[in-house]
Amino acid sequence: MEEADDRLQRLTQAIREAWPEHPLARLIQALQALRGIDWLTAATLVAECGDFSQFQHPQLMAFLGLVPTESSSGETRHQGGLTKTGNAHIRRVLTQSAHTYRFLPSLHGLVGRRLAACGGRRT
Numbered sequence: 685m686e687e688a689d690d691r692l693q694r695l696t697q698a699i700r701e702a703w704p705e706h707p708l709a710r711l712i713q714a715l716q717a718l719r720g721i722d723w724l725t726a727a728t729l730v731a732e733c734g735d736f737s738q739f740q741h742p743q744l745m746a747f748l749g750l751v752p753t754e755s756s757s758g759e760t761r762h763q764g765g766l767t768k769t770g771n772a773h774i775r776r777v778l779t780q781s782a783h784t785y786r787f788l789p790s791l792h793g794l795v796g797r798r799l800a801a802c803g804g805r806r807t
Contacts, residue, residue, distance in 0.1 A: 696724065703727045708735060716798040719789060720781030732774045749775050 703712055703723060708730050715726035736744065745751050749770025752763040768775070 699724065699727055706730070711735065713798075714802045717802045718781075719795060720784030725777050725781055728777050729774060732771055747771060748778070 700723065703709060706712060706727075712723065712726040712730050715721050715729060716723060721729075733739070733744075733747070739747060742751070746767075747770050749766060749768045749772070751767055753765060753767050755762045755764070
């Protein structure tokens with residue numbers, strides 16, 4: 685267990701040092717302006733998706749597995765839960781980040797500094 689923790693720390697540190705040099709570093713920085721997304725989450729999203737402009741809106745949702753299932757017969761249409769057929773790692777990371785939206789927003793501290801760093805306003 686300690687060996688796995690040490691390995692995780694080494695990998696996290698390597699990513700922390702490498703992301704500012706990444707070709708999509710500005711996208712990683714911009715993603716951090718969103719609540720619940722820190723540098724590691726943003727780097728994960730960019731590593732898994734690349735440049736988001738390659739996706740049309742429905743394509744991105746399908747890639748993430750965030751589209752509802754559907755049963756249709758004639759004029760009857762029923763939508764169910766998420767298909768979960770897309771990228772499970774990104775879906776898990778986004779789900780964890782989405783939990784911050786349960787609380788009232790606050791642009792103080794770290795989030796405010798990240799927003800200001802990417803050119804956003806602090807209100």
